[in-house]
Amino acid sequence: MKRFLRPNLLLGGALLGAVLTVAITARFWTPHDPVRTNLRRRVGPPSDVYWLGTDEFGRDVVSRLMIGASTSVSVALATVVLALLLGGLIGLIGGYFRGWLDRVLGAVNDTLLAFPGILLALGLLAVLGPSAWGIVLALGLAFAPTVARVVRGTVLSVREREFIEASRALGNSEWFTLFRHVAPQTIAPVTVLATSMFGWVVLSESALSFLGLGVPPPAATWGNMLASARPFMQEAPRLSIAPGLMIAACLLGANLLGDALRDLLDPREAR
Amino acid sequence: MLAYLLRRAAFAIPTLLLVAASVFFLLRLVPGDPALLILGDQATPESLADLRASLGLDRPLPVQFVLWLQRVLAGDLGTSITNGEAVGPLILDRFGVTAAIVLVAVALAALIAVPLGLLAAWKQDSAGDLLAVGIATLLLSIPSFWLGLILLLVFGLWLGWVPVVGYVPFGEDFWTAASYIILPIATLTLVEAGVLIRMSRASSIEVLRLDYIAHARAKGLSEGRVLLRHVAPNAFAPTLTLIGLILGNLLGGIAVIETVFTLPGLGRLLVDAIFARDYPVVQGVMLFVAAIYVGVNFCVDLLYPVFDPRVRAG
Numbered sequence: 001m002k003r004f005l006r007p008n009l010l011l012g013g014a015l016l017g018a019v020l021t022v023a024i025t026a027r028f029w030t031p032h033d034p035v036r037t038n039l040r041r042r043v044g045p046p047s048d049v050y051w052l053g054t055d056e057f058g059r060d061v062v063s064r065l066m067i068g069a070s071t072s073v074s075v076a077l078a079t080v081v082l083a084l085l086l087g088g089l090i091g092l093i094g095g096y097f098r099g100w101l102d103r104v105l106g107a108v109n110d111t112l113l114a115f116p117g118i119l120l121a122l123g124l125l126a127v128l129g130p131s132a133w134g135i136v137l138a139l140g141l142a143f144a145p146t147v148a149r150v151v152r153g154t155v156l157s158v159r160e161r162e163f164i165e166a167s168r169a170l171g172n173s174e175w176f177t178l179f180r181h182v183a184p185q186t187i188a189p190v191t192v193l194a195t196s197m198f199g200w201v202v203l204s205e206s207a208l209s210f211l212g213l214g215v216p217p218p219a220a221t222w223g224n225m226l227a228s229a230r231p232f233m234q235e236a237p238r239l240s241i242a243p244g245l246m247i248a249a250c251l252l253g254a255n256l257l258g259d260a261l262r263d264l265l266d267p268r269e270a271r
Numbered sequence: 272m273l274a275y276l277l278r279r280a281a282f283a284i285p286t287l288l289l290v291a292a293s294v295f296f297l298l299r300l301v302p303g304d305p306a307l308l309i310l311g312d313q314a315t316p317e318s319l320a321d322l323r324a325s326l327g328l329d330r331p332l333p334v335q336f337v338l339w340l341q342r343v344l345a346g347d348l349g350t351s352i353t354n355g356e357a358v359g360p361l362i363l364d365r366f367g368v369t370a371a372i373v374l375v376a377v378a379l380a381a382l383i384a385v386p387l388g389l390l391a392a393w394k395q396d397s398a399g400d401l402l403a404v405g406i407a408t409l410l411l412s413i414p415s416f417w418l419g420l421i422l423l424l425v426f427g428l429w430l431g432w433v434p435v436v437g438y439v440p441f442g443e444d445f446w447t448a449a450s451y452i453i454l455p456i457a458t459l460t461l462v463e464a465g466v467l468i469r470m471s472r473a474s475s476i477e478v479l480r481l482d483y484i485a486h487a488r489a490k491g492l493s494e495g496r497v498l499l500r501h502v503a504p505n506a507f508a509p510t511l512t513l514i515g516l517i518l519g520n521l522l523g524g525i526a527v528i529e530t531v532f533t534l535p536g537l538g539r540l541l542v543d544a545i546f547a548r549d550y551p552v553v554q555g556v557m558l559f560v561a562a563i564y565v566g567v568n569f570c571v572d573l574l575y576p577v578f579d580p581r582v583r584a585g
Contacts, residue, residue: 111289115561116520119541126545126553127300203414207527210416211542226417233420234428244417252412259408 006263012256019250022066023073032060034067035218043236052242055225056232061239064220065246071221072250075135076201080194082140087147088183088190094148095155096178105148112145118204125213132215139204143197150193151186158185188265195261199254206247222247279572283565290561291343295336298554308548309352348555353547358555362537366522366559368438369529369536372452373521376459381514384464388471388510389503392479393494403468410465416527419458423531426454436533455532459525463517470513475506508579515571519564 032050041058044050052061090109094102112120124138158164159182167177208214209223217224222243229239306322307314323329327338342349348358384407391403427435433450441448478484479502487501488494526538537556544552 107285107289110286111293114286114290114565115557116564118520119557119560119564122526122541122545123294123297123553123557126548126550127297199412206414207416210527211530213542213545226420230420233424237424240417240420240424244414244420247414247417248412251414252409255408255412 006260008256009260009264012253012258012260015249015253016257017253019069019246019253020073023069026063026066026070030060030063030066032063034059034063034220043232043239046238052238053236055239056228061242064225065222065242068220068222068225068243069246069250071132071215071219072202072205072223072247075132075205075215075221076198078136079139079143079201079205080197082136083143083147083197084190084194086140087144087149088151088186090144091148091151091153092155092178092183092186095152096159096182097174102152106152109145109148112141113149115142117142118207121204121208122213125208130208130213130216132219135205135208135214139201139208142204143201146197147190147193150189154186154189155182158182192258192262192265195254196258199251199258202247202250202254206243275576276573279569283569287562287565290565291340291558292336294554294557294561295339296332297557298550299332301548301550308550343558348558349551351544351552352549353544353552358551361540361552362555362559365535365537365540368452368534369522369525369538371441372455372459372528372534372536373518373525376456377463377514377518377521379456379460380463380467381510383460384467385471385507385510388468388473389475389498389506391468391472392475392506393498393502395476395479400472404472407465407468407472410461411469412465413462415458415462415525416531418462419455419528419531422454422458438532438534451532452534455525455528455534458528458531459521463521466517467510467513471506471510474509475502478502478506504578508575511574511578512571515567519567522560522563522567 036059038054038058041050041054043056044054044058046053050060050062052065055061055064090105094105094109115123120142121135121138124141125134128134128137164177164181167181168174172180205214206221206223206226209221210227212224212227214223215221217228225243226240229236229243233240306319306328310318310322320329327335330338346359348362350357351361387403391400394400423435426432433454438451439448484497484501487497492500522537525536526542528534529536529539530542537560541553541556541560544550544556
């Protein structure tokens with residue numbers, strides 16, 4: 001039990017838990033309407049009513065940060081799921097069946113890995129145009145090769161084990177053996193990867209939204225809030241500071257939790 | 272050694288070809304007619320047909336690819352739709368700014384992070400180690416573009432030590448030019464140092480556990496000598512791979528930093544081209560950056576055996 005009481009696990013879990021709570025709450029309740037503009041309240045100071053003040057269109061900053069959490073978390077979760085499904089399938093099939101299929105999938109994978117991830121995402125967005133689904137697709141494809149590599153590596157070592165041979169000897173089909181016995185063995189490394197990936201995706205999505213290639217306004221994301229706060233940096237630095245702190249909290253949570261899970265699930269790497 | 276070299280080269284060349292093919296076909300997925308895009312409103316059916324023929328767009332796709340590849344290999348990346356400039360020189364011109372910032376920042380980050388990681392590993396679980404890991408994890412979690420904004424706010428707006436917006440080429444005035452790129456360099460150095468400290472520490476810990484280190488200590492070598500002569504070179508090899516990946520990543524992907532500091536770099540060129548739907552430029556930059564990425568990783572592979580002789584045999 002003591003091994004679960006690590007500071008990284010607790011702090012990381014608390015940070016991510018807080019972000020998730022905010023993201024879910026924002027679906028049902030925010031202190032004010034996050035998209036309602038009021039030009040008489042432009043860049044208003046913090047007050048009892050508007051805790052962090054208002055932005056350049058007079059919208060409540062706290063409400064927008066909350067909706068931003070909801071957008072960023074949903075986009076990141078969808079992206080991670082897509083990357084896991086795609087990369088997982090490629091890794092499982094390639095690693096298990098080997099042969100020409102593995103070589104073809106491997107060549108595709110290596111080509112995708114030959115691009116820096118964000119460049120691949122930018123190229124795909126050039127084709128898809130900026131939208132939440134464009135981001136999910138672009139980042140999902142950009143992160144899938146990493147998943148495929150990790151899964152394939154694990155499958156390669158698992159497929160030689162006795163219980164896999166036993167499953168085949170019992171007359172189970174290859175596909176049954178693959179999904180019933182091999183796939184579950186990849187859960188530990190994939191969980192560790194998915195946790196850190198969640199952080200990278202939040203970072204990439206906010207970077208792309210900051211550039212104007214992500215989720216388009218008036219929908220709030222932390223990235224596009226940062227971009228629109230830039231002209232008011234001197235007047236109202238809080239508009240720039242707040243969204244960045246949210247991204248950093250999310251990332252720190254994912255990094256700490258990822259480290260803790262790696263130590264827990266993969267004792268070989270524990271330090 | 273030569274066999275190792277050839278093996279790596281034999282891997283890099285097909286990768287580059289596949290990269291070129293995927294860049295070419297990716298941008299053919301864009302809906303719409305490239306000829307119409309180039310000519311815009313002034314298009315007539317005749318001029319469209321002429322342009323299609325001169326661009327080779329009336330030929331089958333595989334033929335188009337081969338023709339395009341021939342031109343690329345001859346150094347011709349086409350011309351920009353927005354301003355008619357040749358894409359190749361445009362890229363090289365913008366690459367200078369990006370390369371200067373990235374190379375200095377990564378070198379600084381490595382100089383700080385590698386020894387720090389080694390020391391942290393040596394004193395594993397001490398207060399100093401915890402502090403180093405804590406700072407590294409914190410740096411790793413700060414978005415670079417946000418850190419840039421904060422540095423700009425503090426040193427540019429509040430303290431007034433550096434100019435806030437703009438860029439001066441190094442050829443004009445060295446010190447003014449330096450004052451414009453000092454903050455972007457500081458930002459990248461801090462962010463990348465975080466990743467590198469963790470990597471250097473992790474690989475040093477791995478090496479410190481090996482038998483030959485115990486052997487070196489048993490021979491009565493001083494701790495300093497053990498660390499410098501026996502741990503550092505071997506622990507540096509995996510860190511070097513990471514440095515290569517970071518370098519490749521940053522050389523093409525610091526659009527956000529260039530946006531924060533309004534620098535005319537390669538990343539900004541790509542993003543502006545995406546907005547302007549200037550596909551020859553998008554295609555050119557993607558190919559250029561991917562080629563650099565593959566090239567940098569190839570160089571790292573070549574350097575790797577220098578630090579870790581086991582690779583040569585493998």
